[in-house]
Amino acid sequence: MTSDSFVSASVSHLSPPEDGGSHSDLQIRFKSEANRLLLLMPPDGDGDANVNTWDELWSQLKQRLAGGERFWQPETSVHLIARDRLLDARQLQSIADILGSVQLRLKRVYTSRRQTAIAAVTQGYSVEQDPPVAHLNQSANDVNQPLADPLYIQTTVRSGMEIRHPGTIVVLGDVNPGGTIVADGDVIIWGRLKGIAQAGASGNQRCLIMALRMEPTQIRIANLVARAPENPPSEYYPEVAYAMAEGIRITKASAFKIPYGTGA
Amino acid sequence: MKRVIVITSGKGGVGKTTCTANLGMALAQLGKSVAVVDADFGLRNLDLLLGLENRIVYTVVDVVAGDCRLDQALVKDKRQPQLVLLAAAQNRTKDAVNPEQMGNLVREVAESYDYVLVDCPAGIEMGFQNAIAGANEAIVVTTPEIAAVRDADRVIGLLEANDVRSLRLVVNRLRAGMVQEDQMMSVEDVKEILAIPLVGVVPDDEKVIVSTNRGEPLVLSTDVSLAGIAFQNIAQRLEGEDIPFLDLSAAHDDIFSRIRRMFRNKNDQRR
Numbered sequence: 001m002t003s004d005s006f007v008s009a010s011v012s013h014l015s016p017p018e019d020g021g022s023h024s025d026l027q028i029r030f031k032s033e034a035n036r037l038l039l040l041m042p043p044d045g046d047g048d049a050n051v052n053t054w055d056e057l058w059s060q061l062k063q064r065l066a067g068g069e070r071f072w073q074p075e076t077s078v079h080l081i082a083r084d085r086l087l088d089a090r091q092l093q094s095i096a097d098i099l100g101s102v103q104l105r106l107k108r109v110y111t112s113r114r115q116t117a118i119a120a121v122t123q124g125y126s127v128e129q130d131p132p133v134a135h136l137n138q139s140a141n142d143v144n145q146p147l148a149d150p151l152y153i154q155t156t157v158r159s160g161m162e163i164r165h166p167g168t169i170v171v172l173g174d175v176n177p178g179g180t181i182v183a184d185g186d187v188i189i190w191g192r193l194k195g196i197a198q199a200g201a202s203g204n205q206r207c208l209i210m211a212l213r214m215e216p217t218q219i220r221i222a223n224l225v226a227r228a229p230e231n232p233p234s235e236y237y238p239e240v241a242y243a244m245a246e247g248i249r250i251t252k253a254s255a256f257k258i259p260y261g262t263g264a
Numbered sequence: 265m266k267r268v269i270v271i272t273s274g275k276g277g278v279g280k281t282t283c284t285a286n287l288g289m290a291l292a293q294l295g296k297s298v299a300v301v302d303a304d305f306g307l308r309n310l311d312l313l314l315g316l317e318n319r320i321v322y323t324v325v326d327v328v329a330g331d332c333r334l335d336q337a338l339v340k341d342k343r344q345p346q347l348v349l350l351a352a353a354q355n356r357t358k359d360a361v362n363p364e365q366m367g368n369l370v371r372e373v374a375e376s377y378d379y380v381l382v383d384c385p386a387g388i389e390m391g392f393q394n395a396i397a398g399a400n401e402a403i404v405v406t407t408p409e410i411a412a413v414r415d416a417d418r419v420i421g422l423l424e425a426n427d428v429r430s431l432r433l434v435v436n437r438l439r440a441g442m443v444q445e446d447q448m449m450s451v452e453d454v455k456e457i458l459a460i461p462l463v464g465v466v467p468d469d470e471k472v473i474v475s476t477n478r479g480e481p482l483v484l485s486t487d488v489s490l491a492g493i494a495f496q497n498i499a500q501r502l503e504g505e506d507i508p509f510l511d512l513s514a515a516h517d518d519i520f521s522r523i524r525r526m527f528r529n530k531n532d533q534r535r
Contacts, residue, residue: 158418
């Protein structure tokens with residue numbers, strides 16, 4: 001593949017997400033803060049069909065814990081930000097157990113639901129109800145939210161798996177066909193990208209997608225979409241995808257220069 | 265720990281049941297006590313492949329409901345007394361039992377057998393959840409086709425999410441000639457995508473169809489077949505032996521000489 005080759009002819013525009021980009025907030029995430037780790041639950045949408053069930057949250061939590069296995073510091077205390085999500089005693093216990101399996105300790109629970117607070121108190125965690133929730137997670141209407149810390153995850157993203165993160169995502173492993181990565185920041189795949197990757201999901205066209213081997217089903221940057229070329233290249237190099245006025249371009253990583261100025 | 269291995273694929277028709285029947289029989293031939301459990305309620309087939317259909321009295325559902333004891337429901341194979349079958353109910357659907365009941369049942373069976381092989385239904389719904397309950401290992405069967413591999417990939421993700429960590433891959437129905445002509449995915453291509461250790465490659469073989477219709481697993485047949493040998497090799501690899509993979513790429517005319525050679529070696533080892 002020559003450098004600066006187009007993935008042209010297939011560029012189209014995505015309609016902006018109707019809910020103003022807050023969809024990227026729908027997965028569980030970790031955030032380190034001073035000497036503790038915050039475990040942030042996505043808000044409970046009260047019957048909203050897009051919202052995660054407990055089973056989905058549970059598999060996301062497992063996935064994130066396994067994907068960062070090498071980096072958890074033993075005996076770190078974890079503060080669970082449950083927001084308005086109902087958690088019963090059994091679910092809290094499961095969370096504490098799985099955190100315990102990587103030597104993280106659940107210490108404190110923040111919630112705005114009375115039942116969750118009671119369940120947490122009976123299990124012996126310290127509980128804070130309401131106030132911290134409001135300012136620890138700015139509500140979705142806050143337009144200029146800063147990007148979250150990058151998510152680093154070591155895993156094979158298999159068919160049916162979707163990883164969303166309101167920041168940059170780094171995957172150490174392959175993204176298989178049928179797997180999806182959606183980041184508000186950049187997407188960096190240290191492996192083969194064969195599935196779908198979206199960078200700048202909340203609208204930033206200056207975000208990039210990088211992969212050691214770029215054979216995507218589709219790549220998306222902000223509201224642009226591109227398919228891989230019909231004829232696969234004879235040789236693969238690490239490549240970078242970026243957005244230009246005329247669409248998404250892919251270039252060899254060795255020839256890529258970060259554009260100055262407006263980036264377009 | 266007793267080994268409870270679920271044999272699964274996601275996609276239907278790739279050979280899960282054939283694998284279960286043959287691996288169960290091959291492990292029994294190695295002197296292990298084996299229970300094969302059909303978890304495909306409503307569409308049971310494993311009994312047919314083993315030729316035990318007419319000996320089934322009680323099924324999984326009867327055991328779970330407490331209508332019979334577990335040992336009454338285990339059908340002993342007349343040709344290979346080391347092998348027993350626990351049949352699925354044919355008149356029920358996948359919702360007849362839940363994963364918890366199935367998990368308990370499988371663990372109870374595992375107490376008295378070296379191996380429990382669970383034949384998983386196609387799909388990733390309730391039947392899949394039932395079949396993987398209680399399993400501590402999985403064999404993912406796929407054919408070298410893009411749809412089968414995609415589904416296998418999905419299933420591997422689900423197995424990992426359900427804490428089944430020891431996963432192994434069987435590539436079934438490989439046609440070496442087509443691979444050589446680049447008309448079929450190679451084993452390497454499949455391995456590259458699925459990224460789990462390979463435990464066996466089974467060639468496409470018409471004898472499989474014959475043995476299925478007869479209810480006599482290939483590995484029992486006195487008639488030597490490449491697929492049968494492949495299954496026996498998988499059984500030995502499950503036992504931890506380091507068996508080289510069959511060379512399927514060679515031209516067809518010298519296959520028989522190789523089989524004969526292989527058999528001579530095996531007989532020598534047994535003596």
